[in-house]
Amino acid sequence: MSDNIKKRKESLKGSSDQILRRGPRPGGGRGPQGMMKGESAKDFKKGIGRLLRYMGKYRYTVLVVFVFASFSTVFMILGPKIMGQATTKLFEGIMAKIAGTGEIDFASIRRILLLTLGLYGISALFSYIMGWIMSSVSADLSYRFRKDIAEKMHKIPLRYYDGNSHGDVLSRITNDVDTINQTLSQTLTQMITSVVTVAGVLVMMFSIDWRMTLTALLIIPLSMGTVAFIVKKSQKYFKRQQASLGHVNGHIEEMFSAHIIMQAFNGQEKSLEEFGVFNEELHESAWKSQFLSGLMMPLMMVFGNISYVAVTILGGWLAVRNMITIGDIQAFIQYVRNFTQPLTQIANISNVLQQTVAAAERVFEFLDEEQEIAEKENPVKPDTIRGEVEFKNVRFSYNKKDPVIRDFSAVAGEGKKIAIVGPTGAGKTTMVKLLMRYYDVDSGAILVDGMDIRDFTRKDLRNNFAMVLQDTWLYNSTVRENIRYGRTDATDEEVEKAAGAAHVDHFIHTWPDGYDMIINEETSNISQGQKQLLTIARAILADPRILILDEATSSVDTRTEVLIQKAMDGLMEGRTSFIIAHRLSTIRNADLILVMNEGDIIEQGSHEELMGQNGFYADLYNSQFEHVTI
Incomplete structure (x- = not known):
């Protein structure tokens, strides 16, 4: 065995021992190696007592x-x-x-x-x-x-x-x-x-x-x-x-x-x-x-x-x-x-x-794991949502020592298209997670139509959103049911109409069994880009008031991206939309572009305004179109 492999095994052994020896961790409990003398017997009595109570x-x-x-x-x-x-x-x-x-x-x-x-x-x-x-x-x-x-x-x-x-x-x-x-x-x-x-x-x-x-x-x-x-x-x-x-x-x-x-x-x-x-x-x-x-x-x-x-x-x-x-x-x-x-x-x-x-x-x-923060006893239940979103002095950190969002403030007007750009690690995706209440802010507030999102139930809040993420998620069912996941009461005609709007309908008709084809791990005739189109069709079918696109076009070719962009323009018409994108060419027509870096907004404005400032955004945009001639 080579010295590298031996070192690797020793390193892995140490990592494994740390996993099993470390103290309390989220969901993991205490590793048995770290138990004090006599703790095993106490744990046994406690465990069997808990099991007997559960069997009451x-x-x-x-x-x-x-x-x-x-x-x-x-x-x-x-x-x-x-x-x-x-x-x-x-x-x-x-x-x-x-x-x-x-x-x-x-x-x-x-x-x-x-x-x-x-x-x-x-x-x-x-x-x-x-x-x-x-x-x-x-x-x-x-x-x-x-x-x-x-x-x-x-x-x-x-x-x-x-x-x-x-x-x-x-x-x-x-x-x-x-x-x-x-x-x-x-x-x-x-x-x-x-x-x-x-x-x-x-x-x-x-x-x-x-x-x-x-x-x-x-x-x-x-x-x-x-x-x-x-x-x-x-x-x-x-x-x-x-x-x-x-x-x-x-x-x-x-x-x-x-x-x-x-x-x-x-x-x-x-x-x-x-x-x-x-x-x-x-x-x-x-x-x-x-x-x-x-x-x-x-x-x-x-x-x-x-x-x-x-x-x-x-x-x-x-x-x-x-x-x-x-x-x-x-x-x-x-x-x-x-x-x-x-x-x-x-x-x-x-x-x-x-x-x-x-x-x-x-x-x-x-x-026994800690649950999400309890819902409000009397949550707000507005009849309709216009779609105005405001971030007020939002601060957030995954761990208290390392803040990710430091002091984020911005307003997304009703029906506006808001793009969030910035380098990797700037906090763009984190903002989306906060907006959807996957996490709650440490301080500050996020308002929808002037109401704190913490005053909504999570279900009511998320009913007004639709998301298309960079990582596609399709479950083991038919193509039709995967699209219908966006709105479970949709008819077959509505499903096919959404697929047409996402420019995936013509692909589906070339697959075995068409809309009735089962998607699973063994499905090899669907490309990553086509899977992304299916998730976009799902979002179109959901017909949300607020739309979130997190690198939604990153897995498709340029031609397909143009088609999707046209479909998205129609979908986003009259709806508040948040677009996270690394390919800045896709967000040139955004109403407002927020430029983030290290958890703060360092620039904001339209594409033309930001390019005119010749600042961080302009450097980021120009770097994507530089050509090196050899």
């Missing part, structure tokens, strides 16, 4: 499950005791036949066996009902989790998504919720059955002989102490495993969404290196958690066998002295097996439970 809606249903589990277990527990009677009858009959004083009572043995068979049948029926009910509960709980997450996704500020991996969020919705679902549908009923079995078997064991029971119970402190020790050690690795899984998913999602770009820049090796580091983190935490929790089953089996041997020796000694019957010994040995088996299951369940609690914590971390 199903407490009566779970109670019914507990009743069915109890009856199922009781009938199962009675089986060995009754079977012991059959063994005693058979033994006594054999001894009587040898002594010549009687015969084997097969009729009594048959009745006992039929009774035992009936008990086991009823136990199986109750067990089936219990499993069916619990499956319904787990499915409904998973539905609630995903529903709450989906609702939360629309309430979390955009700031959260700017600072967190999309793959990690998806992992919480899919992997973590699935882990909880599987535990509840399979493990919870097993836990209830195991607990009831331990209690019931203990009663039956005492009913046979207290000395043998105490001998069997000597193993419990040792086994429970072992389980508690292993759970304490392994919980931090289960939390790290769930966090690492989110990082792996995030990396995969990023690489596949930009697969073409990655190949274009020969980034396969770098991608594999990064994946290798995240995958190694997942592997390390997974094998440690599984190894530690996997120790419980064999250790419990060893403890159970020790108990089994001790009980067998003591039972034989008691039988020789006629203190118990042969059938009691046979039944007791079965009970010992039935007693150690649920203890082993409980130990094994603790393995799954730790992973489930870790998954639940990640889901609850997302649900």
Whole structure:
């Protein structure tokens, strides 16, 4: 391996450790490596308590499950005791036949066996009902989790998504919720059955002989102490495993969404290196958690066998002295097996439970994220919007130490075309985000028709806007439905009319199935420029009062740009329009051009006025038309 690759791996390793060790972050919670001593146990108790409270809606249903589990277990527990009677009858009959004083009572043995068979049948029926009910509960709980997450996704500020991996969020919705679902549908009923079995078997064991029971119970402190020790050690690795899984998913999602770009820049090796580091983190935490929790089953089996041997020796000694019957010994040995088996299951369940609690914590971390600022209790609801927009001393920063907009003031008159230009990082797109209330200003105000946009509900405010962004967004549906997304009640004729206005109609008719063609990741016969035209058609269909175009023509050729410009001129007629553009030739006919630099307006006016000033705008404009002759 080359020195560069080794250095790269060390760098990635350090970055990965920082991700997992760092303190509270937006949506990420605290990394398990950074937990203080004893915090793992506290988190486990807190996590399982929160999960139980979330399940409070199903407490009566779970109670019914507990009743069915109890009856199922009781009938199962009675089986060995009754079977012991059959063994005693058979033994006594054999001894009587040898002594010549009687015969084997097969009729009594048959009745006992039929009774035992009936008990086991009823136990199986109750067990089936219990499993069916619990499956319904787990499915409904998973539905609630995903529903709450989906609702939360629309309430979390955009700031959260700017600072967190999309793959990690998806992992919480899919992997973590699935882990909880599987535990509840399979493990919870097993836990209830195991607990009831331990209690019931203990009663039956005492009913046979207290000395043998105490001998069997000597193993419990040792086994429970072992389980508690292993759970304490392994919980931090289960939390790290769930966090690492989110990082792996995030990396995969990023690489596949930009697969073409990655190949274009020969980034396969770098991608594999990064994946290798995240995958190694997942592997390390997974094998440690599984190894530690996997120790419980064999250790419990060893403890159970020790108990089994001790009980067998003591039972034989008691039988020789006629203190118990042969059938009691046979039944007791079965009970010992039935007693150690649920203890082993409980130990094994603790393995799954730790992973489930870790998954639940990640889901609850997302649900506990800070939401957007609440809407006004009595929001303004004007009948119509004219479209006058005013920025009054707006200040804004993504982080308090580095302001992006310092003191922005401007007025966009009703129906005017306002262009915002400036170098990269000047704050142009940020102004659009503030206008749409994706973020709220730190100070100052943005007014629409004299009303502060914070006095509107976000839904009412955004109903008056339509946006066309530089990055196209089309979802997995037909071309027609993608255009109709601008106004869901639009007719097919209106959709096609909007497509014609955006000069995309003639393209659509050349595609397979035309307007009914499905757009997805595999659609390769649509260019980036054509996708942009579809989003422009969507904005035309929305028929907004205020239009925002953020580099809307950056992905089309010059000829198509001219066509779009004509369509846009018609669309913007009578509407307030904000145009962000790097290609200054597209905004020469704007009513007002705002020139931004480092968060401030440094020049403003029409194209002719700004060119006459021979300032920053003129230099920026002329630089785009300079030709170097070689």
